[in-house]
Amino acid sequence: MNSNLKEQLKKFADENNFSLGVCDASRMDYLAKTLEATQTPFVNSNLELRINPQAVMSSAKSIIAICVPNNKVCEVPSEPLHGRIASIGIGCDYHVKLKNILNEVVSLIHLEHEFKIFVDSGFLVERAVAVRAGLGFIGKNGFLISKNFGSFVNIGYIITDLEIEPDTVFMVSCGNCRKCIEACPSNALTEDGEVICDVKKCVSYLTQVKTEPTDDEKRTMGTWIYGCDACQEVCPRNHFEYEKCEPHEKYPILSELLHLTKEEFEVRYKDNALYWRGFETFRRNVEIAQANMRKGI
Numbered sequence: 077m078n079s080n081l082k083e084q085l086k087k088f089a090d091e092n093n094f095s096l097g098v099c100d101a102s103r104m105d106y107l108a109k110t111l112e113a114t115q116t117p118f119v120n121s122n123l124e125l126r127i128n129p130q131a132v133m134s135s136a137k138s139i140i141a142i143c144v145p146n147n148k149v150c151e152v153p154s155e156p157l158h159g160r161i162a163s164i165g166i167g168c169d170y171h172v173k174l175k176n177i178l179n180e181v182v183s184l185i186h187l188e189h190e191f192k193i194f195v196d197s198g199f200l201v202e203r204a205v206a207v208r209a210g211l212g213f214i215g216k217n218g219f220l221i222s223k224n225f226g227s228f229v230n231i232g233y234i235i236t237d238l239e240i241e242p243d244t245v246f247m248v249s250c251g252n253c254r255k256c257i258e259a260c261p262s263n264a265l266t267e268d269g270e271v272i273c274d275v276k277k278c279v280s281y282l283t284q285v286k287t288e289p290t291d292d293e294k295r296t297m298g299t300w301i302y303g304c305d306a307c308q309e310v311c312p313r314n315h316f317e318y319e320k321c322e323p324h325e326k327y328p329i330l331s332e333l334l335h336l337t338k339e340e341f342e343v344r345y346k347d348n349a350l351y352w353r354g355f356e357t358f359r360r361n362v363e364i365a366q367a368n369m370r371k372g373i
Contacts, residue, residue, distance in 0.1 A: 081185065082240055087186060092143040094177060097209030097243040101129035101136035101235065104204055125199035129237045132199050133192050136236035140181060141209035144174055144218065147228030148321035156177045158327040159365040163228055163301025165350040166325045171195050174232035182234060187211040202231045210243030217256035217265060217307035218273040226314035256307035261297040265307065279304035283361050284353050295373055299365040300351040
């Protein structure tokens with residue numbers, strides 16, 4: 077079952093500040109009902125591909141999952157008219173970072189085996205894969221809450237025909253905590269027996285969708301330009317030491333952003349995750365943030 081290989085991979089993860097776990101490639105039929113009842117944006121709509129690793133790669137036997145910390149912290153600038161960018165939109169594009177890490181993981185396996193690497197664009201429900209691989213549990217905010225880094229993580233995975241001993245699922249929950257539900261600015265999180273996230277109310281979604289937000293949605297967006305960290309910032313499990321960033325990266329001055337040309341936007345953000353939504357969506361969000369700031373929203 078390649079126990080020595082798994083130990084080698086986990087050691088590599090520990091040395092490079094990320095978590096790694098393994099699960100088998102069996103079907104995840106328990107997800108079907110939830111997926112059929114919800115419409116998650118920006119993902120593949122083929123249900124079979126989302127729950128069956130062998131529909132993605134017929135020879136699949138194991139999945140190697142990783143989660144990499146992404147929270148960025150800094151001092152809030154004194155300049156009052158600043159916007160906010162979520163940690164996921166700061167620094168190097170996490171898609172590139174995780175793919176590089178996954179390629180390094182594959183390079184450690186000196187065997188003739190089949191591999192497929194996925195970051196965010198994969199078919200499977202990546203948070204469910206991470207849970208099965210023992211990396212954490214799903215919090216009431218809908219995020220993977222990892223054992224080592226809390227919820228500020230990005231997930232990637234490798235489907236392989238290599239058989240590796242699976243890890244044990246991390247059996248923990250949020251208990252009675254409701255801080256994320258109460259902190260959500262759009263009331264996208266509700267709890268009625270189980271926690272449900274109305275994705276299309278989520279501020280992070282509103283900052284990324286290209287259709288024009290309604291007036292109510294604009295007010296909900298506050299000063300968020302890309303993404304939203306409200307439900308994660310209050311989570312008591314996010315108590316780890318995080319990476320420092322520059323204030324202008326997390327709290328950019330709105331007047332400066334309003335004067336960016338398309339070419340300047342591309343230079344400033346071309347290596348950043350927020351770049352994929354384009355200049356027009358970015359500019360719209362800056363204008364909404366400035367209007368809300370002036371209204372005291």
